[in-house]
Amino acid sequence: MKPFTNEILPQGYKMTELGALPEEWEVVKALDYCNFDRGTEPGSESYNREGEGVIFIRVGNISAGIQELLYTKSDNIKLCNEEDILMSFDGSPGIVIKGFKGAYSSGIRKVTPKMLNLNKNFLFYILKTKYVQDVIEKYKTGVTIKHASTSLQHIKLPLPPLLEQQKIAAVLSAVQEAKEKTEAVIAAAKALKKSMMKHLFTYGPVSTEEAENVPLKETEIGPVPEDWEVVRLGEVAEISSGGTPSRKRNEYWIDGNIPWIKSEQCHDCYISVANEYITDLGLEDSSAKMLKKGTVLLAMVGATIGKTGFLTFEACTNQNIAGIFPINSLNNLFLYYALQSRYNEFEKIKGYGIANLSYLRQFKIPLPPLPIQQKIASILSAIDAKIEAEENKKKALEELFKSLLHNLMTAKIRVNKLEVSS
16 A cells, blocks of 8 residues: 655655655544444344344345345344444455445444544444555454454554545545446346246236237146147257366366356356366367357256356366257357246255256247247347346446545545535
């Protein structure tokens, strides 16, 4: 976190223990300027999942995005609201977040300024910086469960004048707000895709009004239009699995130029890059097979079982992926979405089974006339294109936020003369 050295210290800067900072900035101890109010543990007998009492926020809720919530009716609690800064100190130390309301556990601290010259929004962002995170990493204790309470006495913060703090926070908040709006668009587009998928694979590419007049028939995979077929995947597609060259043989991997895909890349997405490559010899001496561009990939085991990928280039895969390529009156993009529409079937066997080749060859999918397949694929791929564009926008905003957070808090970029609307 030292953007300048003594040799190139710019005019108006001074060298501090946190690196070169503007002369008007201070370096202060976090404990002198902030309250770190630790939460409580009401006791397991007071917890319930029925919504009685107040939400009890655990480290897991703020670290891993765990949605399961506990509630407590205990009096032995400390409360926070959506505007309060929460910081984890046990389990996954150093996570800083806002937006929760309820009681919070002893693994979490509520952080508040105790000095008038420390802006609360600035504090929220400064706690996310490398200044603070490095100290927590250095002084955390514990083997299985990590604890960071001892790091508090070592945390020091750069402290610009109050007006500059407000401007720094305003710039970062603007980027954060743009990211949150993008996330909302992504969530809405994904909800639209889910809804459209259900509609399209029940009625076909017709409007809601026209759907009422579509004659349906009941099949083993649910209702479909009368002129659609239901077929086994093995009747309409070639299905094969891949392989993994021995990791002990460097000649199979070093300087490889053949894309090799693992099942973790299958997330109902277009696959346009490989994370690993194998050599010609690795391909020849293993059960890996070259798959055509346009092959639909399907993860057969593990956490991603049933998840798909659409291969946009020639590649091979590991043994946990099935490569599925149409052979009879089946559009490959339609196949990609048809498998996604039947993901629930794969969820049923997650954890105790695998979707092996025999299972997949018997797996049933709807088969409308080819022009209908193409229309369905076109509609869903347009939604996917929107999701991908917004996901890329989100990534760009995340990178911008990360860059600004570093540069603003190290004074590589100054906003002290920036006009910010209140």
